[in-house]
Amino acid sequence: xxxxxxRLGYALIITAAVLFGVNGGVSRVAMGAGLSPxxxxxxxxxxxxxxxxxxxxxxxxxxxxxxxxxALLLAVALGLVGVLGLQLTxxxxxxxxxxxxxxxxxxxxxxxxxxxVRFVRREEVRPRMWAxxxxxxxxxxxxSRVWNGLAFDGLGIVMALLAAVCFATYFLLGEHNMGxxxxxxxxxxxxxxxxxxxxxxxxxxxxxxxxxxxxGLGRLDGISVNPWLVIADVVVLGTVVPFFLAMLxxxxxxxxxxxxxxxxxxxxxxxxxxxxxxxxxxxxxxGGAVAVLVGIVLAQTSRRxxxxxxxx
Numbered sequence: 001x002x003x004x005x006x007r008l009g010y011a012l013i014i015t016a017a018v019l020f021g022v023n024g025g026v027s028r029v030a031m032g033a034g035l036s037p038x039x040x041x042x043x044x045x046x047x048x049x050x051x052x053x054x055x056x057x058x059x060x061x062x063x064x065x066x067x068x069x070x071a072l073l074l075a076v077a078l079g080l081v082g083v084l085g086l087q088l089t090x091x092x093x094x095x096x097x098x099x100x101x102x103x104x105x106x107x108x109x110x111x112x113x114x115x116x117v118r119f120v121r122r123e124e125v126r127p128r129m130w131a132x133x134x135x136x137x138x139x140x141x142x143x144s145r146v147w148n149g150l151a152f153d154g155l156g157i158v159m160a161l162l163a164a165v166c167f168a169t170y171f172l173l174g175e176h177n178m179g180x181x182x183x184x185x186x187x188x189x190x191x192x193x194x195x196x197x198x199x200x201x202x203x204x205x206x207x208x209x210x211x212x213x214x215x216g217l218g219r220l221d222g223i224s225v226n227p228w229l230v231i232a233d234v235v236v237l238g239t240v241v242p243f244f245l246a247m248l249x250x251x252x253x254x255x256x257x258x259x260x261x262x263x264x265x266x267x268x269x270x271x272x273x274x275x276x277x278x279x280x281x282x283x284x285x286x287g288g289a290v291a292v293l294v295g296i297v298l299a300q301t302s303r304r305x306x307x308x309x310x311x312x
Contacts, residue, residue: 009252013261016242016249021268023238025217025276030234033214033227037091038202045084046204047235048243049191056188063185074173075186079193082170083243089163096156103266104144105160108137109167110259116172117256129256129302136263136295142288143270171255171262174247183247191243218277260299267292 031040056063067075093102110133118125174186213224249258267289273279 004252006252009249009258010261012245012249013253013258014264016245017262017264018268019237019242019245020262021265021272023234023242024269025272026230026234026238028277029214029217029225030227030230032217033210033230034208035210036202036208037095038088039207041084041087041091042198042202042204043207043231044234044239045087045191045194045198047231048239049188049195051236051240052184052188052191052244056184060182060184063182063188065185067185067189072189074176075189076193078170078173078186079190079195080197081166082173083190084194084197086163086166086170089159089166093156093160093163096153097160101144101146102156102160102163103269104137104140104146105157106163106167107140107263107266108161108164109171110136110256110263112164112168113171113255113259116168117254125256126302128298129260132260132295132298132302134295135298136260136292139288139291139293139295140263140266142291143267143285144288145282145285168259171246171250171259175250175255175258183244183251187244187247220276257299257302261296263292264296 027040031037035043053064066072090102090106093105097105114125114129114133117123210227212226214227214230215221216223216225246258246262253261270279270285270289
């Protein structure tokens with residue numbers, strides 16, 4: 001296994017967060033063409049699997065070999081919980097709670113990761129990591145304006161909390177897998193497991209007919225695009241690339257830091273909402289975004305001099 005490179009790790013997870021953040025707006029356009037969250041999730045995961053398999057068949061056939069024993073169980077768990085579970089629970093949450101509230105609850109994942117590392121793995125966590133997590137969560141609360149219209153929908157809150165658990169699980173399982181296997185092989189078989197399960201829930205062949213064109217929404221509403229091109233963008237740049245980059249980042253950084261840096265995603269989503277969908281962005285929200293960035297810097301300085309990925 002190559003020696004961890006922290007700078008590369010930061011570059012990978014920041015790029016993944018940017019792509020995930022932008023994908024939120026692109027996904028709105030795709031679902032605006034008439035797709036239900038379930039159908040959209042099936043297309044996204046199934047399409048991602050086909051891309052991973054196609055890439056492996058052309059450039060790294062060893063990734064197509066099914067993992068054995070514990071490695072297979074970890075890949076299946078990663079796919080069912082970290083890929084499929086995250087998307088389904090989050091989709092339910094945003095249908096029952098304000099988007100900002102859902103994002104804030106989901107991004108409690110770094111807290112869960114730090115708690116797991118500290119109390120289950122019994123690894124030392126520097127005090128500044130706790131400050132980084134606290135500042136980032138508070139900043140997200142400000143960005144999301146949690147004081148506006150909190151809806152105490154029981155199922156919605158439960159689903160958002162489960163999304164946080166799934167998100168944390170993705171990084172923890174991914175970090176564990178990085179100690180023993182090829183990242184492409186891990187993510188490929190995780191997506192295979194998620195695809196099989198999702199097609200049992202909402203088969204891809206039940207996808208409704210889509211119109212020839214759909215509007216770009218918001219400031220781009222006057223632009224007509226082919227919905228299948230939008231879906232292709234979601235699959236490649238909104239799913240395959242960022243999921244794989246996040247997995248690669250875990251080869252160079254521990255999950256505690258990766259999950260905090262990933263909190264750039266909702267900040268990017270809020271800025272995108274202002275620039276694309278004419279959603280308000282107040283000075284207070286800008287201050288919240290700055291708090292998240294400060295939290296990320298604190299997380300960076302909390303790492304040990306030598307970063308190691310724990311062996312399974």
